[in-house]
Amino acid sequence: MELILNKRGQSEYAWIFSLIIGAVIIFLAVFAAQKFKQTGGIQTQAETLRQFDILLNPFASVGSITSMTLSKEIEMPYDVQLNVSCSSKDNFNELNIRTRSGKNYGSWLKEGYKIQDKYLFSGLIEGKKYWIFSKPFEMPWRVDDLIFITDKSYCFDNPPEQIRREVDSLKSNALYVKEAAGCTAGSIEVCFGVRGCAINVNYGLGFVKRDGETLAFSDDATMYGAIFSDPKVYKCNFDRLIDRLRTQIDINSQKAAVLEQRGCRTQALQSSLAAMKSVFAGKLLGNYKNVAQEVEDQNPKECPVFD
Secondary structure (H helix, E strand, O other), rough: HHHHHHOOOOOOOHHHHHHHHHHHHHHHHHHHHHHHHHHHHOOOHHHHHHHHHHHHHHHHHHOOOOOOEEEEEEEEEEEEEEEEEOOOOOEEEEEEEEEOOOOOEEOOOOEEEEEOOOOOOOOOOOEEEEHHHHHHHOOOOOEEEEEEEOOOOOEOOOHHHHHHHHHHHHOOOOOOOEEEOOOOOEEEEEEEEEOOOOOOOOOOOOOEEOOOOEOOOOHHHHHHHHHHOOHHHHHHHHHHHHHHHHHHHHHHHHHHHHHOOOOOOOOHHHHHHHHHHHHHHHHOOOOHHHHHHHHHHOOOHHHHOOE
């Protein structure tokens, strides 16, 4: 999202610090992946899911440190089918797994592994190797980190320049920008502003069309979520995020009221927060950019309500 791209790292030192911390997070993810790979053969499916959740922890901490997008290839200890489902009513993602038995996969676990502290965007994936991406969702403060899991390769056709730069920086085999020679065989083509692809993105109006569904997004992080995940999982997680955002709006409104009593001028911000809450009350995103920008502008610099 343009209005917060440069929010962190406003100085050279802050940017260098972000790079260092980002490298540490990647190192921790690699270390956990290697441990997971070495011990996976003796784990039950339920234990594998628990370990997989632990493996995701570094990717759920990115946005608290840097606005960078991080990615890493993860290798499972054996062939599995991994399914991500979602419940907005009870506020959780559920991981379920089944392992290969002979030429076919066995049975799913009767109960999956429920995760309430993460937002996982994926569908049914299978094999040994997956790519995991993480990007913070900010509106305009950090709401939470979104985690994307895929076993497929995506080819972006004519994306906006900031998306092109981000994809190039990831250096991922699962995500690349279309070149003159076209997309590689077997990749899923994602078109920006052009119809006819498996996945079509209208970046200006903020929606993704795929699998017969039109999925609204509010920033680059939720755009990736709509591209990488099953539509049902996306809609459910989006509802979870909006519920979390509304709670954060209430908290920031209360903080603004307290600061107003202490002499800070926060009346304009309180009005902007109320407008922001009304926009997201019906999950209609038509004016989200203007409202988010207004909230950002009204946050008093002398006594900020949020960072």
